[in-house]
Amino acid sequence: xxxxxxxxxxALVFSSCGKKEMSVEELAAKGNLPELRAKKxxxxxxxxxxxxxxxxxxxxxxxxxxxxxxTIVTTLTLKDTIFKHYTEVQxxxxxxxxxxxxxxxxxxxxxxxxxxxxxxxxxxxxxxIDDGGLxxxxxxxxxxTALAETTFERQSRLWEQKIGSEIQFLQAKTNYQAAKNSLxxxxxxxxxxxxxxxxNGTIDQIITDQGSLVNIGQSxxxxxxxxxxxxxxxxxxxxxxxxxxxxxxxxxxxxxIGKTYTGKIRQVSNYINPDxxxxxxxxxxxxxxxxxxxxxxxxxxxNDYISNNTIVIPNSIVQKNSNNESLIFIYTPEQNNSxxxxxxxxxTGKEQNGSIEVLDGLKPGDMIVIEGARTLRDGQEVSTKxxxxxx
Numbered sequence: 099x100x101x102x103x104x105x106x107x108x109a110l111v112f113s114s115c116g117k118k119e120m121s122v123e124e125l126a127a128k129g130n131l132p133e134l135r136a137k138k139x140x141x142x143x144x145x146x147x148x149x150x151x152x153x154x155x156x157x158x159x160x161x162x163x164x165x166x167x168x169t170i171v172t173t174l175t176l177k178d179t180i181f182k183h184y185t186e187v188q189x190x191x192x193x194x195x196x197x198x199x200x201x202x203x204x205x206x207x208x209x210x211x212x213x214x215x216x217x218x219x220x221x222x223x224x225x226x227i228d229d230g231g232l233x234x235x236x237x238x239x240x241x242x243t244a245l246a247e248t249t250f251e252r253q254s255r256l257w258e259q260k261i262g263s264e265i266q267f268l269q270a271k272t273n274y275q276a277a278k279n280s281l282x283x284x285x286x287x288x289x290x291x292x293x294x295x296x297x298n299g300t301i302d303q304i305i306t307d308q309g310s311l312v313n314i315g316q317s318x319x320x321x322x323x324x325x326x327x328x329x330x331x332x333x334x335x336x337x338x339x340x341x342x343x344x345x346x347x348x349x350x351x352x353x354x355i356g357k358t359y360t361g362k363i364r365q366v367s368n369y370i371n372p373d374x375x376x377x378x379x380x381x382x383x384x385x386x387x388x389x390x391x392x393x394x395x396x397x398x399x400x401n402d403y404i405s406n407n408t409i410v411i412p413n414s415i416v417q418k419n420s421n422n423e424s425l426i427f428i429y430t431p432e433q434n435n436s437x438x439x440x441x442x443x444x445x446t447g448k449e450q451n452g453s454i455e456v457l458d459g460l461k462p463g464d465m466i467v468i469e470g471a472r473t474l475r476d477g478q479e480v481s482t483k484x485x486x487x488x489x
Contacts, residue, residue, distance in 0.1 A: 120133075122137065125137055168436060168479050168480050168481045169470055169473060169474060169478065169480045169481070170470060170480070170481050170482070170483050171429070171439070171467045171469060171470035171471065171474070171480045171481070171482055171483070172467070172468050172469035172470060172482065172483060173429045173465045173466065173467055173468065173482050174411075174465065174466050174467075174468045175463065175464070175465050176409050176411070176460060176461070176462055176463065176464045176465075176466065177462050177463075178407040178408065178409070178462050179407075179408065179409075179410050180404065180405070180406050180407075180408070181403075181404070181405040181408045181410050181447075181448070181450070181453075181455045182401055182403070182404050182405075182450065183401070183402060183403035183404075183448040183449075183450050183455075184349065184399035184400060184401055184402065184450060185338065185399070185400045185402045186397050186398065186399055186400075187332045187333065187334055187335075187397075187398050187400065188332060188395065188396070188397060188398075189330040189331055189332025189333075189350075189381070189395075189396045189397075189398050190330065190331060190332075190393055190394070190395060190396065191328055191329070191330055191383070191390050191391065191392055191393060191394040191395075191396060192328070192329060192330070192331050192392060192393075193323065193324060193325060193327055193328050193329070193392055194327065195297050195299060195322075195323065195324035195327060196321075196322075196323045196324070196392050197296070197321070197322060198305070198318045198319075198320070198321050199224070199293060199296070199318070199319045199320050199321070199322060200314075200315050200316070200317065200318060200319065201227055201290075201293065201312045201313070201314055201315075201317055201319060202290040202314060202315075203227050203229075203287075203290040203291045203314060204227075204312065204313045204314050205227045205228040205229065205230050205291065205311070205312065206227065206228040206309065206310070206311055206312075207225060207226075207227055207228075207306060207307075207308055207309065207310050207311075207312050207319070208226050208227065208228045208308070208309070209225060209226040209308065210224070210225045210304065210307075210308045210320075211223055211224055211225060211226070212224050212225075212301050212304075212320075213301065213304070214301055214302065214303060214304050215300065215301065215302075216300065216301045217298075217299070217300050218295045218298070218299060218300070218301060218322070219295060219298050220295055220296065220297050220298050221294050221295060222294060222295045223292055223293070223294055224293045224294060224295055224301070224319075224320065225292075225293035225308075225319060225320075226291060226292060226293070227290075227291040227292075227293065227312065228291070229288055229291045232284065232287060232288045232291070233288065235284060236281075236284050236285065236288055239277070239280050239281050239284050240281060242277050242280075243274075243277035243278055243280070243281045245277075246270075246273045246274040246276075246277040246278075247274050247277075247278075249270045249273065249274070250270040250271055250273070250274035252270075253266055253267045253270035253271070254267065254270075254271075293319060295322060296322070297322070297324055298324055298326075299322045299323050299324035299325075300322065300323055300324070300325070301320055301321070301322055302320075302321040302322065302323045303320060303321040304319075304320050305318045305319060305320055305321065306318065306319050306320070323392065325385055325388050325390065325391065325392075326385060328382075328383045328385045328390045328392075329364065329380045329381055329382050329383055330350055330361070330380070330381045330383060330396045330398060331378060331379070331380050332378065332379055332381070332396075332398050333371065333374060333376040333377070333378055334376055334377055334378070334379055334400070335375065335376050336370050336375045336376060336377060338400065338402060339377065341400070341402045342363065342366060342379060342400055342402075343363065343366065344363055344364065344365065344366050345362055345363060345364075346362065346363045346400075346401070347360060347361070347362055347401070348360075348361055348362070348363060348381055348398055348399060348400055348401065349361075349398070349399040349401075350381060350383060350396050350397070350398055350399070351396065351397040351399065352390070352394060352395075352396055352397075353395075353397065354394065354395065355389055355394075357389065359383055359384065361381040361382055361383050361384075362381065362382055363379050363380070363381055364380050364381065364382045365379065365380040366379050367379065379398075381398060403448055405447070405455060408455055408456070408457075409455070409456040409460045409461070409462070410453045410454070410455055410456065411426070411453065411454060411456055411460070411466065411468075412452060412453060412454075412468055413449055413452055413453060413454040414452065415466070415467070415468050415471055416444075416446065416454060417471070417472075419443075423443045424443065424444050424445070424446050425441055425442065425443060425444070426441075426442055426444055426459075426460075426466050426467070426471070427439040427440065427441055427442070427466065427467040427471050427474055428440045428442050428460075428464055428465065428466055428467075429465040429466065429467050429480070429482070430465070431465070431482075435481050435482045435483070436479060436480065436481045436482070437479070437480060437482070438477060438478065438479050438480070439467055439471075439474055439476070439477070439478055439480055440476060440477065441474075441475075441476040442459055442460075443459060444456050444457075444458065444459030444460055445457040445458035445459055467480075
């Protein structure tokens with residue numbers, strides 16, 4: 099295009115040489131009709147000649163510029179890398195500390211001391227059930243136990259002094275022991291009217307309202323959850339036995355919350371489920387931000403294959419021929435940004451996330467075509483639009 103502009107400039111210079119002619123503006127201002135028509139005719143002839151000359155130049159440029167009609171491609175310089183293949187299995191988030199608390203005593207639920215969402219500590223009092231008069235019985239048994247203790251101590255001193263009969267001493271001892279047992283039993287029974295947290299956690303749900311009548315083991319009171327010790331449980335096909343081991347690192351994706359975690363397998367089941375021919379695994383997960391919740395769906399990526407110092411290329415550039423062989427184009431640079439391509443058969447391995455392992459046919463340093471390869475033919479001259487990068 100620069101050459102064309104130069105030629106037009108030269109033509110205009112030559113046309114202006116010699117006798118000085120009036121400009122178009124001057125002719126228009128003069129208003130002489132014959133002169134205006136003559137000027138128009140002269141400019142038209144110049145335009146025709148310039149078009150002819152431009153056509154000759156354009157044809158010669160096309161003849162000499164070999165890169166003008168070459169296909170433009172993007173290339174990639176290969177290097178050794180590590181290829182990892184993952185198998186995906188579905189799992190659910192679980193925790194061993196996710197329970198519903200049931201009463202250990204029957205009666206009226208007189209007090210609830212916590213609210214939903216409240217964090218509680220192990221042993222903290224959560225609710226109170228009416229004891230049905232056990233407190234009064236406790237006071238009476240405590241008095242009887244104190245009396246039995248005093249009687250036993252006196253009989254013990256007398257017996258040491260050889261005063262009184264052995265039967266009196268043994269009877270006082272038995273009465274005191276029975277009273278202590280009754281007191282301990284009653285205290286244990288009374289303590290069941292206090293509903294306490296079995297572990298540190300959060301009150302997820304209050305199920306029974308205050309004032310309701312509850313029965314032992316039948317009336318759910320509230321749900322408590324501890325989300326600090328979370329794990330994913332999943333079933334793995336039996337053909338992965340030996341490839342999945344305790345301590346192996348895995349990736350865990352949570353699509354619903356857009357999070358990916360790195361975890362380790364903490365347990366591998368020794369039992370094969372005959373219904374689906376699988377074994378279960380547990381993957382421990384960090385949950386410092388408390389985003390993970392029980393029953394959240396997870397995708398576990400198990401690393402079942404690793405290849406070091408291998409060639410990996412985009413799977414999208416691999417073509418197939420009539421023999422179902424895998425083909426790619428290797429680029430050989432020649433001058434400037436042009437070169438030739440050679441169609442090459444390669445042997446491929448496993449695929450992962452849009453990449454494929456190359457087992458044979460390529461080596462580090464090869465430049466392959468990654469864009470524009472679909473219309474190429476073997477030995478074709480091409481131009482590159484990029485500086486070769488590495489993969």
